[in-house]
Amino acid sequence: MSKSEEYDVLVIGAGISGEEAALNLANQGYKILIVEKDLSVGGKMIHLSKVFPTLDCSACITTPKVSETARHPNITIYTYSEVSNIDKKSKYDFRALLTKHPRYVIEEACTGCQLCEEACPVTVQDQYQYDLVGRKAVYVPFSIANPRVAAIDIENCSLCGACEKVCPADCIDFTQEEEEIQIKVKSVVIATGFKLFDPTLIPRYGFGVFKNVVTAMQMERQLVPTRPYNNVLRPKDGKVPDNIAYVLCAGSRDETVGNPICSQVCCMYSIKQAQLLMGALPMADVTIYYLHIRSFGKGFNEFYQQSKDMGVTFIKGKIGKIEEIEEGNLKLRYEDIESGVVKEANHDMVVLSTGILANDGISSMFKDKLELDPFNYVMQKDILANPAQANIGGVYVAGTASGPMDIPDSILSAGAASAEIAGYLKEGEDHEK
Amino acid sequence: MGKTIDIIKKTRGVPDSVKENMKAFNKIKRQILKSLETEEKTVPQIAQEIDLPLDVVTYHLMTLQKYGNIEAGEVDDMDEFYFYKLKK
Ligand SMILES: Cc1cc2nc3c(=O)[nH]c(=O)nc-3n(C[C@H](O)[C@H](O)[C@H](O)COP(=O)(O)OP(=O)(O)OC[C@H]3O[C@@H](n4cnc5c(N)ncnc54)[C@H](O)[C@@H]3O)c2cc1C
Ligand code: SF4
Ligand code: SF4
Numbered sequence: 235m236s237k238s239e240e241y242d243v244l245v246i247g248a249g250i251s252g253e254e255a256a257l258n259l260a261n262q263g264y265k266i267l268i269v270e271k272d273l274s275v276g277g278k279m280i281h282l283s284k285v286f287p288t289l290d291c292s293a294c295i296t297t298p299k300v301s302e303t304a305r306h307p308n309i310t311i312y313t314y315s316e317v318s319n320i321d322k323k324s325k326y327d328f329r330a331l332l333t334k335h336p337r338y339v340i341e342e343a344c345t346g347c348q349l350c351e352e353a354c355p356v357t358v359q360d361q362y363q364y365d366l367v368g369r370k371a372v373y374v375p376f377s378i379a380n381p382r383v384a385a386i387d388i389e390n391c392s393l394c395g396a397c398e399k400v401c402p403a404d405c406i407d408f409t410q411e412e413e414e415i416q417i418k419v420k421s422v423v424i425a426t427g428f429k430l431f432d433p434t435l436i437p438r439y440g441f442g443v444f445k446n447v448v449t450a451m452q453m454e455r456q457l458v459p460t461r462p463y464n465n466v467l468r469p470k471d472g473k474v475p476d477n478i479a480y481v482l483c484a485g486s487r488d489e490t491v492g493n494p495i496c497s498q499v500c501c502m503y504s505i506k507q508a509q510l511l512m513g514a515l516p517m518a519d520v521t522i523y524y525l526h527i528r529s530f531g532k533g534f535n536e537f538y539q540q541s542k543d544m545g546v547t548f549i550k551g552k553i554g555k556i557e558e559i560e561e562g563n564l565k566l567r568y569e570d571i572e573s574g575v576v577k578e579a580n581h582d583m584v585v586l587s588t589g590i591l592a593n594d595g596i597s598s599m600f601k602d603k604l605e606l607d608p609f610n611y612v613m614q615k616d617i618l619a620n621p622a623q624a625n626i627g628g629v630y631v632a633g634t635a636s637g638p639m640d641i642p643d644s645i646l647s648a649g650a651a652s653a654e655i656a657g658y659l660k661e662g663e664d665h666e667k
Numbered sequence: 668m669g670k671t672i673d674i675i676k677k678t679r680g681v682p683d684s685v686k687e688n689m690k691a692f693n694k695i696k697r698q699i700l701k702s703l704e705t706e707e708k709t710v711p712q713i714a715q716e717i718d719l720p721l722d723v724v725t726y727h728l729m730t731l732q733k734y735g736n737i738e739a740g741e742v743d744d745m746d747e748f749y750f751y752k753l754k755k
Contacts, residue, residue, distance in 0.1 A: 368730035395672035408675035445722040464739035471721040472710035
């Protein structure tokens with residue numbers, strides 16, 4: 235017989251949107267269950283450098299929120315877990331199946347000392363550094379992970395047993411198995427966020443083939459203090475780049491790759507990175523190739539102007555092709571939109587400002603049909619009156635699970651979701667009286 | 668707790684790809700560390716000496732830096748390449 239647990243609200247996804255919605259509701263006394271499929275809470279934001287347009291340190295803003303969520307007496311978090319079979323039996327009665335994947339490490343006992351990592355002989359690409367360096371088969375995901383405990387990547391484990399031998403807390407446990415828990419809740423929040431566009435789908439940009447073509451997420455990692463390298467460097471040869479190009483709308487506003495919409499954040503995060511690069515590499519030239527600059531938010535246009543004043547070059551140009559030339563440098567062939575002329579320019583590193591896409595598999599978690607919009611984001615049934623309400627009564631959406639947006643808008647969206655849920659739960663309580 | 672590794676070994680094998688990857692990483696690790704025994708070097712210098720592609724050396728060198736085996740020193744006169752040395 236599997237365990238069963240009961241909460242007021244199930245929050246799926248522990249990025250900034252899920253955390254915000256959970257905290258708002260927990261502070262009103264509701265019992266919240268957060269289910270996060272990754273090894274740590276924090277979503278994408280915990281991996282960012284600084285945030286536009288204020289240039290506040292992303293980790294410094296997000297880690298207090300992560301800790302508050304993890305320590306809140308009304309919040310229970312299951313990481314490395316997923317939910318399925320979400321079944322609405324009646325109003326205020328959802329049943330679901332939670333599956334907790336084995337970490338092969340006793341979470342409560344692990345101190346995060348990383349002695350197991352030192353002993354482990356296996357190295358594979360570190361997904362949290364977007365493959366720029368390696369990690370061990372047993373690993374603490376990243377320095378500010380929460381929970382900051384190790385996990386074993388069993389698919390890549392050589393079963394040598396070294397980790398178990400050295401662990402001072404005796405917490406390596408290869409007997410762990412998948413655990414199933416039956417869940418009963420009154421309401422559900424979908425805060426599953428977004429996935430990044432795969433740039434290999436545009437072969438003419440050469441990502442994966444030309445090593446000095448990187449994604450913006452890889453550049454974010456290069457710009458944080460816990461960076462994969464000792465400075466911003468080219469992955470091909472470790473050279474300090476001095477002429478960096480950004481290609482905006484890589485995989486956004488592009489029918490040919492199946493994503494005709496704007497990703498909302500790429501213009502601004504590219505402008506942010508350009509400013510940070512000028513700080514990190516004072517001698518570097520940064521050029522941004524764009525179709526349109528969408529600096530629509532509060533303080534965004536000033537931020538854009540500031541980057542021009544700092545010396546960032548903006549070229550309204552559509553990139554046709556990227557080629558590798560001598561010494562790992564890159565030749566960009568582009569249509570200069572102002573003049574209509576096809577031009578070429580050489581750079582020593584290219585950053586693809588890859589777009590954001592809806593996550594897969596959200597609707598399959600539900601037994602009832604969860605409606606999606608034409609771009610596979612969760613459909614907002616009544617965007618003006620109840621922006622967080624999905625088509626299934628009692629199910630709400632927060633943040634980028636409903637469409638591309640930045641962090642402030644994700645927080646606002648999570649605020650709307652928690653307010654709507656509080657109203658919904660209150661109505662139920664009043665009814666019971 | 669007893670050794671749980673022996674229990675999982677009864678039901679799980681180790682794919683060849685895992686063994687090969689482990690061997691390859693440890694071989695390159697040894698080559699890089701040996702190359703740095705004599706003096707500090709840049710990525711292109713190491714790549715030339717051990718005859719491996721530049722990006723392979725960069726990836727492994729940066730991983731060894733992360734693991735604390737090596738550390739970065741000064742950048743060269745052209746401000747292009749850092750020198751890397753063994754961590755004492
Ligand atoms: C390169 C880059 C730079 C950026 N820079 C900025 C910036 O400077 N300023 C700014 O405002 N915004 C920036 N953004 C946008 C910002 O990342 C998003 O606005 C924000 O992360 C959205 O948060 P979220 O919680 O909605 O989604 P996410 O951060 O994607 O979090 C979703 C969470 O849900 C989990 N999840 C997914 N599916 C499931 C499932 N089935 N079950 C359980 N859990 C699941 C995920 O693992 C993740 O933890 C940037 C984005 C990128 C790509
Ligand atoms: S599993 Fe053991 S050795 Fe590894 S970090 Fe945790 S306590 Fe340290
Ligand atoms: S048993 Fe697996 S995780 Fe543990 S040290 Fe060996 S290879 Fe690494």
